[in-house]
Amino acid sequence: MHRHRPRHHRHLQGGAGDQFADLPGLRGAGPGSALQLRGGGVSALVRRTPYPAQLELLCQRERAARRVDRSLLPLLAKMPDNCHPMDVVRTAISYSARKTRRGTTIRRPRTSRRRCA
Structure with missing residues (x-):
């Protein structure tokens, strides 16, 4: 065959x-x-x-x-120039997901702030 x-x-x-x-x-x-x-x-x-x-x-x-949330712009401006575009998108989406409809940021629980070693 x-x-x-x-x-x-x-x-x-x-x-x-x-x-x-x-x-x-x-x-x-x-x-x-x-x-x-x-x-x-x-x-x-x-x-x-x-x-x-x-x-x-x-x-x-x-x-x-x-539409871009104006509070997101300073965060994106602080990112390094050599940052990968997917990292920028991921950061923007994560930040936007933490916003409520009123525009306030949702606080994360203390346990989620810990970094993995």
Whole structure:
């Protein structure tokens, strides 16, 4: 039982041909064919990408929808410049989870303040 295994390449050079990429679902059906992504042509995706003005409007709407608690900003400003983005997000979420609807911070029980050795 020999099954054909696709060849994996880091990047596609000089046309896709019958080569397979590392991305699941991205492949070329054969020489001279269009690049396929999950059963549809990649050229169809290009037609659906937003124009720069549309993208800017979308970014503005998304930024307006994201509200940041003003009391969180000094905490984030104190974080080191070389801090990993996931650490910043985790800190912001943890801080926000400790806030009540009135804006006061919930005090943690004394036992949870102890550090693990």
